[in-house]
Amino acid sequence: MENSYDVIVVGGGPAGMLAASVAAAKGAKTLLLEKNERLGKKMLITGGGRCNLTNDTDIEQMVANIPGNGKFVFGSLYRFSGQDLRDYFNKLGIKTKVENQGKVFPRSNSAAQVVEALEKHLLKLGVRIKYQAKVDALIEGWGCCRGVVVGGKELKSKAAVIATGGLSYPKTGSTGDGYKIAGKLGHTVTKLFPSAVSVTCSDPWIRERDVQGLSLPSVKITLYNGKGKIMACEMGDIIFTHWGISGPGALRVGRYVSIEKQKTGIESIRGEIDLYPSTNQEEIARRLGQIALEENKKILKTALATVVPERLALVLAELAGVSPQVTVGAIQKETWRRLALLLKGLPVNIEGTRSIDEATVTGGGIAVKEVDPRSMESKLIKGLFFAGEILDIDAHTGGFNMQVAFSTGYVAGEAAAKHALESID
Numbered sequence: 054m055e056n057s058y059d060v061i062v063v064g065g066g067p068a069g070m071l072a073a074s075v076a077a078a079k080g081a082k083t084l085l086l087e088k089n090e091r092l093g094k095k096m097l098i099t100g101g102g103r104c105n106l107t108n109d110t111d112i113e114q115m116v117a118n119i120p121g122n123g124k125f126v127f128g129s130l131y132r133f134s135g136q137d138l139r140d141y142f143n144k145l146g147i148k149t150k151v152e153n154q155g156k157v158f159p160r161s162n163s164a165a166q167v168v169e170a171l172e173k174h175l176l177k178l179g180v181r182i183k184y185q186a187k188v189d190a191l192i193e194g195w196g197c198c199r200g201v202v203v204g205g206k207e208l209k210s211k212a213a214v215i216a217t218g219g220l221s222y223p224k225t226g227s228t229g230d231g232y233k234i235a236g237k238l239g240h241t242v243t244k245l246f247p248s249a250v251s252v253t254c255s256d257p258w259i260r261e262r263d264v265q266g267l268s269l270p271s272v273k274i275t276l277y278n279g280k281g282k283i284m285a286c287e288m289g290d291i292i293f294t295h296w297g298i299s300g301p302g303a304l305r306v307g308r309y310v311s312i313e314k315q316k317t318g319i320e321s322i323r324g325e326i327d328l329y330p331s332t333n334q335e336e337i338a339r340r341l342g343q344i345a346l347e348e349n350k351k352i353l354k355t356a357l358a359t360v361v362p363e364r365l366a367l368v369l370a371e372l373a374g375v376s377p378q379v380t381v382g383a384i385q386k387e388t389w390r391r392l393a394l395l396l397k398g399l400p401v402n403i404e405g406t407r408s409i410d411e412a413t414v415t416g417g418g419i420a421v422k423e424v425d426p427r428s429m430e431s432k433l434i435k436g437l438f439f440a441g442e443i444l445d446i447d448a449h450t451g452g453f454n455m456q457v458a459f460s461t462g463y464v465a466g467e468a469a470a471k472h473a474l475e476s477i478d
């Protein structure tokens with residue numbers, strides 16, 4: 054391995070691979086260092102192995118789906134949009150398709166094909182790739198990047214892009230190395246937390262597995278803080294597990310649970326699940342009134358099964374304080390009122406989230422106020438750039454995290470090459 058480059062990219066995930074390809078395409082002598090034995094280990098498991106590359110929506114909607122510092126990436130998303138990403142992959146022979154909720158996947162449904170195509174492209178552009186190369190530190194002199202240290206050896210470069218990812222799924226290589234490297238250089242690492250993560254609940258009807266595996270489409274989950282104020286309200290499909298709630302809807306509120314728990318140390322958070330978000334309370338009451346009249350010979354469990362899955366009907370009856378075996382005609386008005394309220398606000402007691410090891414993305418990271426959003430360059434060290442999940446940016450699921458990685462990788466790679474090629478030795 055030579056020991057002098059224009060640009061060294063640390064980390065071969067989507068952000069690093071894109072940064073390296075763009076830097077090389079601009080004419081910079083580029084080295085990509087990856088500590089694993091292969092590139093894109095996390096990418097291979099994204100979207101259940103199918104790789105949800107981006108989302109077919111406009112930039113405003115993208116930003117709306119990036120609750121963690123979305124505005125910071127606005128410029129990057131313009132520079133390298135979802136459509137640019139699809140065009141880029143199309144040129145590499147990866148055709149894409151749009152699925153439900155705008156999720157964009159490779160037509161082959163193969164994340165492995167995407168990683169292979171990127172690696173081939175990097176080699177074609179002349180990027181030197183070094184595997185099993187763990188970067189330990191960045192070399193800095195007079196406020197400028199001078200290179201990196203790998204296994205005790207110094208490699209010189211005029212610019213470096215740190216794209217080492219976050220902390221989630223550490224087995225894929227994202228073990229937070231970049232936070233330490235940048236932290237030693239004076240960068241602030243904001244509090245890290247699991248984001249896009251499932252939530253754990255203490256409710257006996259969930260814990261005792263009464264509803265395990267039950268999925269509910271398009272519900273609304275509302276979370277309340279200790280003062281009873283709404284702190285998050287998100288829509289999405291959910292699935293009950295033996296420890297809590299998972300699925301896209303739960304993942305959307307997970308970040309707010311993480312933040313609130315970190316901020317207040319509160320033991321549990323009150324949540325409500327609206328099972329019929331597009332129907333108002335009066336209509337629900339009317340529907341139940343109809344059941345009371347028309348199904349009055351049936352037992353409650355059977356009658357309710359026309360509005361919710363039977364297993365949930367049992368839970369609703371229990372929470373409303375009525376036997377599921379009681380005949381509909383014998384049910385009091387007050388019980389119907391309670392059932393109607395439960396359908397619009399099924400209470401859940403959220404204890405916390407699954408660990409960061411299981412989170413889709415890491416919240417927190419390199420403080421964005423110390424990074425120039427136009428170039429991803431550090432405001433502290435010239436020639437040092439950041440890209441991807443290492444930054445204090447986190448998005449909802451649906452292809453937005455990958456888009457953030459690619460867009461910031463694009464901008465960082467382009468700016469790093471410019472910096473290196475214009476700098477005087």
Ligand SMILES: Cc1cc2nc3c(=O)[nH]c(=O)nc-3n(C[C@H](O)[C@H](O)[C@H](O)COP(=O)(O)OP(=O)(O)OC[C@H]3O[C@@H](n4cnc5c(N)ncnc54)[C@H](O)[C@@H]3O)c2cc1C
Pocket residue numbers: 063064065066067068069086087088089092093094095096098099100101104105106107186187188189216217218219221222225226227228229230231412413414440441442443451452453454455456458
């Ligand atoms: C199970 C799962 C499914 C997901 N599915 C999707 C999805 O479908 N769509 C979506 O948008 N997002 C998805 N995400 C999130 C997405 O994968 C990440 O946000 C994205 O991979 C971040 O890219 P990155 O390049 O910043 O970091 P990473 O992909 O984590 O890559 C960082 C790389 O840096 C390397 N590295 C770390 N430290 C060093 C070091 N010291 N020296 C050298 N190399 C180092 C690592 O080995 C790793 O290869 C998913 C995440 C998970 C965990």
